[in-house]
Amino acid sequence: xxxxxxxxxxxxxxxxxxxxxxxxxxxxxxxxxxxxxxxxxxxxxxxxxxxxxxxxxxxxxxxxxxxxxxxxxxxxxxxxxxxxxxxxxxxxxxxxxxxxxxxxxxxxxxxxxxxxxxxxxxxxxxxxxxxxxxxxxxxxxxxxxxxxxxxxxxxxxxxxxxxxxxxxxxxxxxxxxxxxxxxxxxxxxxxxxxxxxxxxxxxxxxxxxxxxxxxxxxxxxxxxxxxxxxxxxxxxxxxxxxxxxxxxxxxxxxxxxxxxxxxxxxxxxxxxxxxxxxxxxxxxxxxxxxxxxxxxxxxxxxxxxxxxxxxxxxxxxxxxxxxxxxxxxxxxxxxxxxxxxxxxxxxxxxxxxxxxxxxxxxxxxxxxxxxxxxxxxxxxxxx
Amino acid sequence: xxxxxxxxxxxxxxxxxxxxxxxxxxxxxxxxxxxxxxxxxxxxxxxxxxxxxxxxxxxxxxxxxxxxxxxxxxxxxxxxxxxxxxxxxxxxxxxxxxxxxxxxxxxxxxxxxxxxxxxxxxxxxxxxxxxxxxxxxxxxxxxxxxxxxxxxxxxxxxxxxxxxxxxxxxxxxxxxxxxxxxxxxxxxxxxxxxxxxxxxxxxxxxxxxxxxxxxxxxxxxxxxxxxxxxxxxxxxxxxxxxxxxxxxxxxxxxxxxxxxxxxxxxxxxxxxxxxxxxxxxxxxxxxxxxxxxxxxxxxxxxxxxxxxxxxxxxxxxxxxxxxxxxxxxxxxxxxxxxxxxxxxxxxxxxxxxxxxxxxxxxxxxxxxxxxxxxxxxxxxxxx
Numbered sequence: 001x002x003x004x005x006x007x008x009x010x011x012x013x014x015x016x017x018x019x020x021x022x023x024x025x026x027x028x029x030x031x032x033x034x035x036x037x038x039x040x041x042x043x044x045x046x047x048x049x050x051x052x053x054x055x056x057x058x059x060x061x062x063x064x065x066x067x068x069x070x071x072x073x074x075x076x077x078x079x080x081x082x083x084x085x086x087x088x089x090x091x092x093x094x095x096x097x098x099x100x101x102x103x104x105x106x107x108x109x110x111x112x113x114x115x116x117x118x119x120x121x122x123x124x125x126x127x128x129x130x131x132x133x134x135x136x137x138x139x140x141x142x143x144x145x146x147x148x149x150x151x152x153x154x155x156x157x158x159x160x161x162x163x164x165x166x167x168x169x170x171x172x173x174x175x176x177x178x179x180x181x182x183x184x185x186x187x188x189x190x191x192x193x194x195x196x197x198x199x200x201x202x203x204x205x206x207x208x209x210x211x212x213x214x215x216x217x218x219x220x221x222x223x224x225x226x227x228x229x230x231x232x233x234x235x236x237x238x239x240x241x242x243x244x245x246x247x248x249x250x251x252x253x254x255x256x257x258x259x260x261x262x263x264x265x266x267x268x269x270x271x272x273x274x275x276x277x278x279x280x281x282x283x284x285x286x287x288x289x290x291x292x293x294x295x296x297x298x299x300x301x302x303x304x305x306x307x308x309x310x311x312x313x314x315x316x317x318x319x320x321x322x323x324x325x326x327x328x329x330x331x332x333x334x335x336x337x338x339x340x341x342x343x344x345x346x347x348x349x350x351x352x353x354x355x356x357x358x359x360x361x362x363x364x365x366x367x368x369x370x371x372x373x374x375x376x377x378x379x380x381x382x383x
Numbered sequence: 384x385x386x387x388x389x390x391x392x393x394x395x396x397x398x399x400x401x402x403x404x405x406x407x408x409x410x411x412x413x414x415x416x417x418x419x420x421x422x423x424x425x426x427x428x429x430x431x432x433x434x435x436x437x438x439x440x441x442x443x444x445x446x447x448x449x450x451x452x453x454x455x456x457x458x459x460x461x462x463x464x465x466x467x468x469x470x471x472x473x474x475x476x477x478x479x480x481x482x483x484x485x486x487x488x489x490x491x492x493x494x495x496x497x498x499x500x501x502x503x504x505x506x507x508x509x510x511x512x513x514x515x516x517x518x519x520x521x522x523x524x525x526x527x528x529x530x531x532x533x534x535x536x537x538x539x540x541x542x543x544x545x546x547x548x549x550x551x552x553x554x555x556x557x558x559x560x561x562x563x564x565x566x567x568x569x570x571x572x573x574x575x576x577x578x579x580x581x582x583x584x585x586x587x588x589x590x591x592x593x594x595x596x597x598x599x600x601x602x603x604x605x606x607x608x609x610x611x612x613x614x615x616x617x618x619x620x621x622x623x624x625x626x627x628x629x630x631x632x633x634x635x636x637x638x639x640x641x642x643x644x645x646x647x648x649x650x651x652x653x654x655x656x657x658x659x660x661x662x663x664x665x666x667x668x669x670x671x672x673x674x675x676x677x678x679x680x681x682x683x684x685x686x687x688x689x690x691x692x693x694x695x696x697x698x699x700x701x702x703x704x705x706x707x708x709x710x711x712x713x714x715x716x717x718x719x720x721x722x723x724x725x726x727x728x729x730x731x732x733x734x735x736x737x738x739x740x741x742x743x744x745x746x747x748x749x750x751x752x753x754x755x756x757x758x759x760x761x762x763x764x765x766x
Contacts, residue, residue, distance in 0.1 A: 005418075011411045024584075030388070034684060034698060035687060038388075068615065069614075099602070099605070106603050202411075203620050219454055220489050221456075221482030232451065237585065305418075314418075
């Protein structure tokens, strides 16, 4: 069954599954306990940290394992809420993940500057530059790639601007890592990653904290994670995260062109199957796996359900927004009308999505479009 | 190899392992995604919540899955830090887990009342009563059973006192759940549990939040966990937690007498093997699996290392305290001198610890005591 919701979550990579089983069987001890088997578990934990640093850059000790991107992103704002002056502001892009936006509003109520983006979904650096000029920013948060549109953000430039202005810079790279080479992401003061977006298990992620933020502490408790996060480390989960990223990382540079080409063929097919469908951020640099389009007619939940019946799993946007009323805040920031936003369908492929699966999706879209139009016409006749 | 550190962590129960594999293979989708396979994952998540409520009592919707006890305990204090008046105090026992004590001090700096305990390690209800009389308590936190000594705490009475005084009551039951029947723990306003203490996986726990605390939100993000905790739910981990507790729960009432008797035989053997060893809280009601004793001589790390070489894994106290300097805050609260506290050894058994394993530990203790005494005497001669 063609699965096109990799931005929501991924199945566990076989190498990751093997790592979980092995660690669960052989290194289940508490890594903080004082005997040799526990010391082995601790060594395996630190080995995982070293391997993550090898993959992404920077020092192993800077990586703090968390329960996922949501905890990591929350921890950044909680940290600055406690350490920054009471009048400090935070600067976030308008298209950040809800866990950044809500954490910012929770801990800096009324003191959140939201950066606008252009109609392609790229955050405007001029807006950041202007916001930084007024000073007093406790932290700036900009994602590496947007989860809904796949549009890449100017995090390198934002990081440079922040460095020049002395503002801490946080980058939520949950959607970038495992899809594109990590490049210099580890140079960011704070960097968030999430295992279940790249073939790892749910419930594990990390926050890289630059060594200069020595006072950083996430959740309180014991001295785990080099004193930066209390709580018994999930050594099996952590090693599984690293195994997943190690399995994927070597493919990213060599296969990117093939993956991008497959998505381009899909978008050509989409234009033919659903005339007047508009791909969001089509002219912006995007993740190779993501196509968000606005259908010309019919609510996205009808598209999703009909595609599901035809064997294709796609999404309406962010899974975490389910339960929220109202259309996507990301599309609103792009200037998409609420009406059009309710016709947004997100397609996000994986590393092993086949040309046949892409073609299946095109044909399903063609049929669903035809069916929905017929239903609508019939409903009109009955009325 | 006899393992006597179950209070630090437990190996994964086979039933739990099966649940993890099955859910990881069959319900790995994001439970918030909008197609049928994701809806199945969501149904399995809610099924787990229902089953947990069946095991522990209360309404399923009150259970919020977390990444463990540390997150759950932190969330209680973060919640009240945001919702209580700026002058509000919190009341905690002096023997709480570090994640309660540190979260309290972090979010209520200078406004933490620590309740004393008696020399057996039982928190004094009179101290709670007195602290409540002054009013203004945002929350009261008392653990169900202490992780170092195993001593049971008067949480039922504390809960009744808090109810009478209108103070929210939180009970960290991480060590109780899975070892003793849950009884009326679910009546507490806030209740913490942790999977890896009862045969479940690391990185999963829960916080039960009474329905009357409608404004409660843990980490910010999406509308997951009925709006009470953002972040993609770790459905495999959650179902594994529940499978572990279901596997253990039916044994708790029928086997408790046998387990308690086995520990009593061990303590008789200990008295014979290591004369003058003092069992902490010997006269208090204790978890059936825990014996913390103060050795008559020699630092606990020497005992632990020597027992490890003889095949027995025991602990010096709380695993989470590793990395901390200084002796246990729990023993200090009992009036144990720093010198004596550095001779504390914690033995914590499991559900399937055999009489042979207990006997192996007794013999190992006898030999280690003899060896350490000889070493000391020889060292004395050499000096």
